[in-house]
Amino acid sequence: MKSNTQYLGFILGIIYGLVFRLISDVEYLDGFYNVYSITFIWVIPALIGLFPIMFSSSKIYLSPLKLFLYPVLTIFLFLIITLVTGLEDVFCLFIIGIPFFIAAGVIGILLGTYMKDKMINKKIYSIFLLPLILNPIENIIPNKSEEFKVEHSIIINKNKSEIFPNLLEVQTINEKQYGNGFFQIVGIPKPLNSKMYSDGENRYRIGYFTDDFELYESVDTLKENEFVSFQIHLDKSQLRNQPTDIHLVQSDYFKFGKISYSLIEIDTNKAKVILSCDYRLNSKMNLYANFWAEKIISDFEKRLLKSIKINIET
Structure with a gap:
């Protein structure tokens, strides 16, 4: 059962990333949510990487390597799917890939270690709504x-x-x-x-x-x-x-x-x-x-x- 929920974390992380990637292509949301923003490049990959950690057994917190690799693997699978579906091309993957891997890996270790002592509760799931708050705020700030x-x-x-x-x-x-x-x-x-x-x-x-x-x-x-x-x-x-x-x-x-x-x-x-x-x-x-x-x-x-x-x- 634990193994199944662990795989569920990878799947949910990928779906979460795809939803925000697809939103960025909706024309009437232009100006509200943009791809190649700080939110999309740094915040969203960090959140994508948290899914496999939050749905994993508690033993993952004992391994800093897993806290780094699980988020990175989720990001890798997400990027492959965007390439296969035509949402991104190879060059775009290189542009977003570097910060995606860095953000997911680092935040995986930092928040994964923090969550070790705090335990997961319903309130922590509200963190996944951050992009809907941060991106509109980011758009107010001039480029x-x-x-x-x-x-x-x-x-x-x-x-x-x-x-x-x-x-x-x-x-x-x-x-x-x-x-x-x-x-x-x-x-x-x-x-x-x-x-x-x-x-x-x-x-x-x-x-x-x-x-x-x-x-x-x-x-x-x-x-x-x-x-x-x-x-x-x-x-x-x-x-x-x-x-x-x-x-x-x-x-x-x-x-x-x-x-x-x-x-x-x-x-x-x-x-x-x-x-x-x-x-x-x-x-x-x-x-x-x-x-x-x-x-x-x-x-x-x-x-x-x-x-x-x-x-x-x-």
Whole structure:
């Protein structure tokens, strides 16, 4: 019987997490309950992890290892189910997975040890209503808006006049040139090429990526053979119907600014190409959000510059 109630704790914990995850997708609750909030990222995983402890035999309190592993296992099963059902994709799991595991494991040990002496009573179950109280309070507090820039450079052994057209229109990039790293494995689209267009009044560029992902970029500033900047317009871009694009790229938490290329001549047949990307984060967890944003954009810039260099020099 004890074994059955122990398994029941895992099941209830998973259901509890799924309920709040599904609530976050209900449009008319937007502003009341949001995914990628402090409540969802830190409080809910801690509560999910308490279920297997509260429904376990008292012997679990004698093992700090179990107090850590039982909540972590519940979180792992919850994340797998969100992946299988399409609620999250692989990259989203990495974003929420790290704090989820930390919160569940640490709180499991702390509260599990506390509950050892207090014993479980009906009043303690009210703790599971905390997200309904904390998240609306959290939404009252304004987000912090911050601007960031990621910049990388590379030396290309060609003159500026040969390099510059390849910055406006990036030649086709094959898989071998771009490479396949961590972010590509977890589903971040890879660039294929980009083409310049004109609607009669304005020039714009479309960047083509894998997974039918397309970025619409209007020309903001252009100085022949020296500098060009593009303004990204997500409303005119073709995004994917995936959790990463829906909850992050199209959200107010992250906004692309400008992408720009600068050319600095070193000598007649050598120039330095500087690629920079400006973006804005608007959340209560900018430090953590920028950890991922900086890593992804930095990886993209390094791989793109390397690919451009290979295409131009060969």
